[in-house]
Amino acid sequence: MNLVAVLGTVLPVFLIVAVGFLYGRRFPTDIDTANRLNMEIFTPALIFSALTAQGFQIADYWQLIVFSSLVVLGSGVLVLPFVRLLKVDWKTFVPPMMFTNSGNMGIPILLLAFGEAALPAAIVLFIVENTLHFTVGMAMVNRRASLWQVLRTPMITASVIGIAVSLTAFSVPQVVAVPIEMLGQIAIPLMLFTLGVRMVGADFSDWKLGLWGGVLAPASGLGMVLLMLPVMNLPPEQFAYLLVFAVLPPAVLNYMVAEKFAQEPRRVASIVFVANLMSIFTLFAVLAYLL
Numbered sequence: 578m579n580l581v582a583v584l585g586t587v588l589p590v591f592l593i594v595a596v597g598f599l600y601g602r603r604f605p606t607d608i609d610t611a612n613r614l615n616m617e618i619f620t621p622a623l624i625f626s627a628l629t630a631q632g633f634q635i636a637d638y639w640q641l642i643v644f645s646s647l648v649v650l651g652s653g654v655l656v657l658p659f660v661r662l663l664k665v666d667w668k669t670f671v672p673p674m675m676f677t678n679s680g681n682m683g684i685p686i687l688l689l690a691f692g693e694a695a696l697p698a699a700i701v702l703f704i705v706e707n708t709l710h711f712t713v714g715m716a717m718v719n720r721r722a723s724l725w726q727v728l729r730t731p732m733i734t735a736s737v738i739g740i741a742v743s744l745t746a747f748s749v750p751q752v753v754a755v756p757i758e759m760l761g762q763i764a765i766p767l768m769l770f771t772l773g774v775r776m777v778g779a780d781f782s783d784w785k786l787g788l789w790g791g792v793l794a795p796a797s798g799l800g801m802v803l804l805m806l807p808v809m810n811l812p813p814e815q816f817a818y819l820l821v822f823a824v825l826p827p828a829v830l831n832y833m834v835a836e837k838f839a840q841e842p843r844r845v846a847s848i849v850f851v852a853n854l855m856s857i858f859t860l861f862a863v864l865a866y867l868l
Contacts (some may be wrong), residue, residue, distance in 0.1 A: 582868045584658070586689040587861050593766060597773020607770045611681045611724030615767050620680065622734035623761030625702040627815045631747050635740055638701045641815050644805055645705045648823050649675050650802070651754050652797035658819075659679055661788055668718055669841045672834070673827035676787035677707040681768040682856070683825050687818055688765075690864055705734045710830060719838045727862050746825070772853075779850035780843045783854060787851025790827060793861045794852050798823030817867050824863050 591754065634845070653675040660667045677683070680703050687699040711727045728734065742749065749757075781787065800807075804825045811819065827849045835845035 580865075581836070582690075585725060585863060586686060586864055587857060590685050590769060591857055593665050593769040594773040594776070596771035598706075598776050599773075600770075601777035603776035608774045611767060611771050615764055615771070618751050619729045619760055619764035619767060621731040621763040622757045623684075624700055624732060625735045625739040626754070626758040626761040627696050628736070629742045630697065631748075633743050635743055637703075638698060638815070640809075640811055641698060641701060641819060641829065642705055644802075644809060644811065644819055645702050646709065646821055647678075648798050648801045648819070649706055649709050651801040652823075655797040655800050656793050656847060658662045659789070659793060665786060665787065669835070669844050670790070672714050672717055673790060673831040673845060673852070674797055674829055675830050677708040677794065677822070677825035678772075678856075679703045679822060679825060679855065681772045681829065682853075682860075683822060685769060686821060686825075686860060686864075690821070690868065691814065691817065692759070698815060702818065702822045704732075706828075707732055710734070710828065714831075716835065718757075718834055718840050735826070742779050743744065771827060776850055776853075777868060780846040781851060783844045783847035784841045784851055786844060787847040787849075788855070790848035791852035791855030791859075794827055795824035795856070798825070809817060813840060820863060820867065821860070824850040824856075824859050826859075829853075836862070 601608075616788075628635075653671050656671060656674045657667065660670055663670065679699075679776070683706075684699045685702060687695040687702075711730060711733065715727065799820075802820060809816070827847060832842060832846045832849045836842040
């Protein structure tokens with residue numbers, strides 16, 4: 578195991594989160610505008626830029642798309658028996674186990690661990706998780722969620738347009754591609770920084786439930802990967818990406834959705850933030866195995 582390589586992958590991510598946390602504690606900060614800009618401009622720009630990059634072929638990732646989708650959906654099935662044991666509403670506990678931090682942590686972790694070559698796969702994994710979260714996840718918490726509103730979100734729109742462009746021979750002119758790429762470069766550090774600021778107001782009152790989440794989120798994802806191994810024929814590098822994806826902690830978006838629909842947001846906050854703190858050990862272990 579190359580300890581320096583593992584530390585060089587994990588620590589930069591958590592150091593940026595820590596900077597955001599310390600800044601948020603010192604200077605009360607409203608990050609709603611920053612989050613909205615990231616969701617509506619910077620992240621869509623990152624997605625479009627990666628999908629339209631020279632050499633990107635969506636067909637190269639069809640297996641990764643299928644297996645990552647099964648990881649997300651299957652992990653929810655695996656944790657369902659624990660709902661009764663923990664005496665918690667399934668709408669509170671199951672979504673955070675399924676929908677993970679594929680953006681805030683997944684993209685930077687994969688980039689630091691495997692280099693720029695991993696960016697297209699990291700974006701594909703993010704699109705898979707994000708699309709399922711905005712469709713299946715929203716429907717789980719609120720059955721009246723509008724599919725049309727979901728399809729109109731900038732990240733989904735950027736994904737559809739980016740994939741469409743990648744399937745044609747059209748090349749985005751440099752005068753357009755360069756500023757889009759520059760805007761996209763803002764997304765990842767801003768994701769990490771705002772995650773740290775968001776943790777300033779974290780509610781840890783249900784920390785025991787958070788501990789369960791911190792164990793079951795990566796365990797259920799890893800369990801799905803192991804169950805699919807007999808039928809999996811991924812290239813080695815894509816298998817490594819999938820393994821990292823499978824053990825990521827719950828996405829902060831789970832808390833924001835729970836708050837919007839009054840689905841025990843305090844309990845969801847505890848699950849999300851305790852599990853994210855615990856993820857440093859899980860990610861360290863998985864990267865130590867891979868690197």
